Amino acid sequence: MVAVTSSVPVTDPTLLDALRSDLRSADYTLDGVRSLLGPVAADALDREEALPARVVTASALASGADGRATLLRLFQLGEDVTRAALDAVLPTLRTAGAERLGLVATQGADDGDAVRAVVDLSPYAAVDAAGEVDWWIASDLGEVARRGALPENFVLGVGGASRTLAQITVREPRGSVLDVGTGCGIQALHASRHAGAVVATDIDARALAYARFNAALAGVRLDLREGSMLEPVLGETFDLVVSNPPFVITPRGEAGVGEFTYRDGGAVGDDVVRSLVTSVGSVLAPGGVAQLLGNWEHRRGEDWAERVGGWLTESGLDGWVVQREVQDPAQYAELWLRDGGITPDRDRARFEGAYAAWLADLDRRGVEGIGFGLVTLRRPALAGAAVSPWRRVEEITGTVAQPLGATIARVLDAVDLVRDLTSEALLGRRWQVAGDVTDERYFTPGEASPRVMLLRAGGGFARTVRTETGLAAFVGACDGELTGVQIVAALGTLLEVDAAALAAELEPQLRGLITDGLLLPAP
Incomplete structure (x- = not known):
């Protein structure tokens, strides 16, 4: 078995051209993969249940060469493939080129020698205001491929929260867009389709390396800057700010909990979200909109809407919070422990110790529930005008018609209309x-x-x-x-x-x- 390292992919334009061409020829697209797997195995893989996909792809390969099956087993399921099989599905790039890009590690130079993925490379598809997109997104190998807990410097690919933010973002043409905490770069890629310039920041240099690779593979130019939250862009303003920040409320300094860079901002409680809501106005141009996801605490004896509404007041901006879900402390701890691959079947002692630490941390602040939702902020176009900011804090837990970006844009336009x-x-x-x-x-x-x-x-x-x-x-x-x-x-x-x-x-x-x-x- 080939050892899995913790590297990042290399951005080489010539090799990326070859990779892009080979992936297209193999039909390694979201539709292509789902067609291969069928709905049952595809839906199971979306839930990170890999066994049905392993069975289907093994059967497909037993029946003859199938490039989709080879690439899926390699990059998403964590299975070794032979050098000959990978050379066949990547005839232009070949295994040697994939290794130079930092995508795979090899055991030897013979056709039958094993090749193992070093990164996850998954197809991604979506529809936004500019039409359909088909990209490939590289990230660190996930729990399915690792068959174990994630490292704390893990760079996440496109998860459910990322898809939600992409769907709620207003997609009107913008001169400049800022993506705060870009991670693998998916929000910045979407923004590039309706913006003149896109700046993306992240505190994690590994995440920026992945974002750089993904942008180059998609043929997109991004301005990538290392630093915490808004620090790399102080003094600049943007027409749109998007952020899927590290909003997870994590116990501080507790062994075994896992302070993952992609989801943990290092603050106590929900201070990461509060700080971003109250400070993002400093980088918003007149008429500029900021959209982010977040968690917030429901504390004993406090109305959550008043507490979060206070953040909007402090921001001085138009503000709209939509709470989509509430979890109790036990549900919340279980969700994020399992998200990090910390499960009782793998290490019961670590799981139970971290679980107890999470419950104790939330109890110290009197937290009875944790809300998840969407935040939209806007700086009124008429700076200095005697206009009272528009504020709304509400809970909508039912089914909504995604994408919501156009709906949110219409609401903001209607707010201006009604206010005038x-x-x-x-x-x-x-x-x-x-x-x-x-x-x-x-x-x-x-x-x-x-x-x-x-x-x-x-x-x-x-x-x-x-x-x-x-x-x-x-x-x-x-x-x-x-x-x-x-x-x-x-x-x-x-x-x-x-x-x-x-x-x-x-x-x-x-x-x-x-x-x-x-x-x-x-x-």
């Missing part, structure tokens, strides 16, 4: 109902009037708004032809209420519907 409209201007305009909105009414048998009336958005965050008679009737009349004033006047007569009082009652509700995208300005 006086009461008279709001009702003086014509509005229309968004195309994905349905009106749902629930009746008690035998009653003529509905007991519950709901407006439900089919896209984005799939919001549901409960309405009363006046609001439901107003929205129902928003066909883009009548102004709000005309609708309110008609409803006042129909419902036999004072039109001015009805307008005052409806105004804040209408602002909410416009902000959430259920009502749109008529063209």
Whole structure:
């Protein structure tokens, strides 16, 4: 068996051209791999259950040469392949070129000698505002390939959090983008498709080496800078900042816990996220948007929304927090221990010691739960204007319609629109109902009037708004032809209420519907 080292890949343009060509020819793409594996084995591998994929690929190779099976076993499943097999699937680069790139280690020079991957090289596919992407992303070998715990300097590939951030990022054209804590570089690669320039920072030099390799393999130019969080860009401003920061809340200084560079920012509790939220405004240009993921503590006797909302207040920016999930301390400890490959079946003593340390650390701060979610911040375009920042802290745990980037961009535009409209201007305009909105009414048998009336958005965050008679009737009349004033006047007569009082009652509700995208300005 070939020993696995802890190296990083080498960026050699000529060899990367050969690698790119060979990977395409082998159909080592996300669709190609899923086609080979089938849905059962592919879904299992997504859950880091490798046995079905090992069975399928072994069967495929027994039936004849299959480049996809060879590459999948080598780079993702941690299986040795022969030099002859790798030469066949990489006919331009060959095993010697892969070794010079730092992708593999070899046991010898004969055709039958073993070759083992030194890094993970996985296909990646996504759809963003610029269309479809098919890349290959290099990172450190994962738990499946290692069959053991991860090293603390582990460089993560594209995980679930990375995909979430890529899907929620606004993709409007931007002059400059900053990716804080870039890791393998996936957010910076996406940003390069809609930005004039992309700067990516990371405290870990190994992570930057992977990001450099991945950018070169994708044919993308990035400005990569080593340093902690915002330090490498102090004094500069950007139109968009994205960050999947090392937000995991980890016990400090506890043996066996594993302080992994890719997820642990070295701070106590949720201070990494709090610090980024409150300081990112220093590098945001007017109109600039910052989007990040994070964890925050739910502490005994404190309202989590007030606590996190205080971070938004301190930032001085428009701010929007969406909590997507809450875990209790035990669930949280179990998640991140297993994420690092620290499991009871491998080392029960280490697992139980680290588990106890995690619970004790959270208990010291009175933590009853840990929230995970999305944070969007924006510096208003009119610097110095007497405008109150827009703030929203909410919990949305149901199914959403990804990607959410366009939805978030529309909300920010609607915030500006509503903020600039006086009461008279709001009702003086014509509005229309968004195309994905349905009106749902629930009746008690035998009653003529509905007991519950709901407006439900089919896209984005799939919001549901409960309405009363006046609001439901107003929205129902928003066909883009009548102004709000005309609708309110008609409803006042129909419902036999004072039109001015009805307008005052409806105004804040209408602002909410416009902000959430259920009502749109008529063209």
